[in-house]
Amino acid sequence: xxxxxxxxxxxxxxxxxxxxxxxxxxxxxxxxxxxxxxxxxxxxxxxxxxxxxxxxxxxxxxxxxxxxxxxxxxxxxxxxxxxxxxxxxxxxxxxxxxxxxxxxxxxxx
Numbered sequence: 001x002x003x004x005x006x007x008x009x010x011x012x013x014x015x016x017x018x019x020x021x022x023x024x025x026x027x028x029x030x031x032x033x034x035x036x037x038x039x040x041x042x043x044x045x046x047x048x049x050x051x052x053x054x055x056x057x058x059x060x061x062x063x064x065x066x067x068x069x070x071x072x073x074x075x076x077x078x079x080x081x082x083x084x085x086x087x088x089x090x091x092x093x094x095x096x097x098x099x100x101x102x103x104x105x106x107x108x109x
Contacts, residue, residue: 046090057086
């Protein structure tokens with residue numbers, strides 16, 4: 001049963017990465033064709049910030065020692081929980097990574 005859950009988590013993470021890469025490639029194509037709007041660029045920057053925060057949260061969780069077996073629901077849906085936390089953290093002004101990335105892209109683009 002643990003293998004299936006791990007496989008699902010791996011599949012989910014891989015699908016998420018592919019989606020992020022596809023989104024980044026679309027933005028790159030639009031930037032190269034001068035068709036990307038400021039809103040689209042900022043949206044991709046916020047997506048990157050959310051992804052980065054999600055990865056940080058997952059790595060932080062690994063540092064917490066525990067003797068108890070993890071809740072099976074958290075084992076199955078924990079990644080989705082971190083995605084939502086990261087998404088909520090980047091709403092509004094977020095932590096500033098998206099804004100810095102956006103300004104850098106505007107300056108260099």
